[in-house]
Amino acid sequence: MTVIEIRIELKKGVADPEGKNTRKTLESLGFEGIADVRSVKLFEVELDMPADDALKAGEEMCRKLLANPVIQNYRVTVR
Amino acid sequence: MTVIEIRIELKKGVADPEGKNTRKTLESLGFEGIADVRSVKLFEVELDMPADDALKAGEEMCRKLLANPVIQNYRVTVR
Numbered sequence: 034m035t036v037i038e039i040r041i042e043l044k045k046g047v048a049d050p051e052g053k054n055t056r057k058t059l060e061s062l063g064f065e066g067i068a069d070v071r072s073v074k075l076f077e078v079e080l081d082m083p084a085d086d087a088l089k090a091g092e093e094m095c096r097k098l099l100a101n102p103v104i105q106n107y108r109v110t111v112r
Numbered sequence: 113m114t115v116i117e118i119r120i121e122l123k124k125g126v127a128d129p130e131g132k133n134t135r136k137t138l139e140s141l142g143f144e145g146i147a148d149v150r151s152v153k154l155f156e157v158e159l160d161m162p163a164d165d166a167l168k169a170g171e172e173m174c175r176k177l178l179a180n181p182v183i184q185n186y187r188v189t190v191r
Contacts, residue, residue, distance in 0.1 A: 034147060040154070055155065055178070062176055064169060066160035068113060075119070075152035076134065081145035090143060097141055099134070 035087035036112040039076040039099060047104045077112070084111045114166035115191040118155040118178060126183045156191070163190045 043049050049072055056070035076099065080087040091109035100107040122128050128151055135149040155178065159166040170188035179186040 042156075052155070058177060059173055064173060066169075068158040068160050069156075070158075071156040073154035073156060075154050076131070077121075077148075077150040077152060078146065079148040081147050090145075094138055094143060098137060 035080050035082060035084045037078050037080060037087050037091045038110050038112050039078060039091050039095060040108045040110070041074040041076075041095070041100050041105050042071065042107075044104055044106055087111065114159050114161060114163045116157050116159060116166050116170045117189050117191050118157060118170050118174060119187045119189070120153040120155075120174070120179050120184050121150065121186075123183055123185055166190065 051072040052070040055072065056067055059067060059070070078087075078091060078094070080090060082090065088109055088111060092107075095107040095109065096102075130151040131149040134151065135146055138146060138149070157166075157170060157173070159169060161169070167188055167190060171186075174186040174188065175181075
């Protein structure tokens, strides 16, 4: 059993409304010194296979379903 | 400048419809050996303060806004 972590984040320059609004709300609550807030999506996937196959499967999951390559980068790691 | 990572995940036993549906869709695409898919929310926050203050601020952000302690656990780390 291998647990992989699939991390999907927006490419540089792509608008991040969730991060932007979170930042605004944090500031309205009195938090100071915030230079940036970025939202990231993470999937933890438990796979019944060895680590190297799991990594390959994770990359394929991103290509086929989870990530939009136009606006997102992804990274797959074994946990 | 410190970059913290705020990781918010569902507590054990709490339903994760996003993870469940992602798993179903992956399986319908032909992926095999999936034992579990869990969705996790991550925020990367850049703060204009030293690391120890940034960690404290991150924890407070979770308590005040980002996390729902009834169903979610959170972890704040310096990147």
